[in-house]
Amino acid sequence: MSRPLGELPVARLGEVLAGAGPGPAAGSTAAITAALAAGLATKVAKGAADREAVEELDALRARALRLADDDVEAFAGFLEERRKPGGGPAAAEAIVQVPADVVGLAVRVAELAALLAETGPDALTGDAVTAAFLAAAAAESAAALVGANIADAGELGDPRVEHVEERAGHARTLAERLV
Numbered sequence: 786m787s788r789p790l791g792e793l794p795v796a797r798l799g800e801v802l803a804g805a806g807p808g809p810a811a812g813s814t815a816a817i818t819a820a821l822a823a824g825l826a827t828k829v830a831k832g833a834a835d836r837e838a839v840e841e842l843d844a845l846r847a848r849a850l851r852l853a854d855d856d857v858e859a860f861a862g863f864l865e866e867r868r869k870p871g872g873g874p875a876a877a878e879a880i881v882q883v884p885a886d887v888v889g890l891a892v893r894v895a896e897l898a899a900l901l902a903e904t905g906p907d908a909l910t911g912d913a914v915t916a917a918f919l920a921a922a923a924a925e926s927a928a929a930l931v932g933a934n935i936a937d938a939g940e941l942g943d944p945r946v947e948h949v950e951e952r953a954g955h956a957r958t959l960a961e962r963l964v
Contacts, residue, residue: 808857813857824846852890891921
């Protein structure tokens with residue numbers, strides 16, 4: 786895909802995700818969901834006049850969109866390397882690292898959104914809560930992909946699976962405490 790996913794209109798993004806074969810899929814969707822959560826939390830941070838949160842969330846949103854494209858590239862590289870004799874452990878590592886990075890980013894968005902839900906303007910509490918739940922969903926989805934991709938790469942018992950699951954659980958707990 787030549788155009789970054791973050792530049793696609795939403796309707797076109799849905800079409801691209803629905804396409805058959807390799808391309809943007811679950812990992813990219815988790816990253817984009819984290820970007821949407823960061824955008825919504827940024828709205829709340831602006832309403833709260835919290836410049837530090839605005840700057841951090843803007844950076845997180847931009848990073849999440851890069852990760853969406855990185856996920857597509859990592860999986861394409863993995864498929865290409867898997868066709869070669871001997872596999873390609875570096876390509877397998879990329880399909881684990883990208884969703885693990887999404888987990889970390891999404892957890893941070895959930896933390897900021899939860900804080901903003903408690904301290905931000907009352908009129909924007911619903912936005913902050915929604916951002917926290919979206920971020921938690923992104924973290925949980927990406928954590929599931931870490932486990933699936935580690936299994937696909939033949940690496941059973943990898944401690945990274947438990948780590949990302951714990952982090953995603955933290956994000957879920959933060960969001961659930963808000964309702």
